[in-house]
Amino acid sequence: MGIDPDILAPEGWQAALAAFDWQVDIGVTDWVQDDPVNRYDLPERLERPAAPEPARAAPRPPQETPKVDPVELARQAAQGATTLEDLRAALAAFDQCELKKGARNTVFADGNPAARVLVLGEAPGRDEDQEGLPFVGRAGQLLDRMFEAIGLQRQSPDPARALYITNVMPWRPPQNRDPEPEEIAMMRPFVERHIALVDPDVIVTMGNTPCLCLLGQKGILRLRGHWTQALGKPVLPMTHPAYLLRNPAAKREAWADLLSLKARLT
Numbered sequence: 001m002g003i004d005p006d007i008l009a010p011e012g013w014q015a016a017l018a019a020f021d022w023q024v025d026i027g028v029t030d031w032v033q034d035d036p037v038n039r040y041d042l043p044e045r046l047e048r049p050a051a052p053e054p055a056r057a058a059p060r061p062p063q064e065t066p067k068v069d070p071v072e073l074a075r076q077a078a079q080g081a082t083t084l085e086d087l088r089a090a091l092a093a094f095d096q097c098e099l100k101k102g103a104r105n106t107v108f109a110d111g112n113p114a115a116r117v118l119v120l121g122e123a124p125g126r127d128e129d130q131e132g133l134p135f136v137g138r139a140g141q142l143l144d145r146m147f148e149a150i151g152l153q154r155q156s157p158d159p160a161r162a163l164y165i166t167n168v169m170p171w172r173p174p175q176n177r178d179p180e181p182e183e184i185a186m187m188r189p190f191v192e193r194h195i196a197l198v199d200p201d202v203i204v205t206m207g208n209t210p211c212l213c214l215l216g217q218k219g220i221l222r223l224r225g226h227w228t229q230a231l232g233k234p235v236l237p238m239t240h241p242a243y244l245l246r247n248p249a250a251k252r253e254a255w256a257d258l259l260s261l262k263a264r265l266t
């Protein structure tokens, strides 16, 4: 079967990836081909004597390929941004991260940029990738309810009652895997700039990825609830709402963390 030329168009490629993701999500592990394959034949076929190697041209001296340091490129792109819109455009134009190729959207942020509280999550999931906004799926709905319980809402025009929400990774990792340390390091200059431009009074990190990014530490169950500092700001690590959906008993500790945040803001 030849390659459908539409697949090579960017939107065709994304549609193919989405179809593939969907099949993995519903549990497909193998596929049936049009023509039957007798797998018992394969070793026999593989044992055929190899065809003689064609004569090779003399090897060319190795070419110097200029090395690009993606973290340095990210730093330059982020430093050039003097407004949030600049930063959004810089991220959308940044092509060093492989995750971008499989994502439908660059998920930048949501909420009120004047908010006192900035919530830093991990990475978009399927719903966020589709809508282009952070925390809009089930975990996001729980996050909204959690903060509403202490009087904070992402859409509030009042900075004292508002939230600003963003993620370490602006692109969905395949099958929602954890971002790799190199991917987190590449996004750190953007996260730093994002926080500098919003200039919140307090940062709340959700889950391990933002702790790795801002604090250089993992182990959210140990870190949660303990105020610390990063980038000159108070930071409160909390367990991720997706974890709370899987472990409802942990909501009790999350509530204690929310009360601690509320006390800090008064």
Ligand code: URA
Pocket: 121, 122, 123, 124, 125, 128, 133, 134, 135, 136, 137, 139, 140, 167, 206, 242
């Ligand atoms: N989980 C996150 O950390 N961020 C989102 O935007 C959605 C789910």
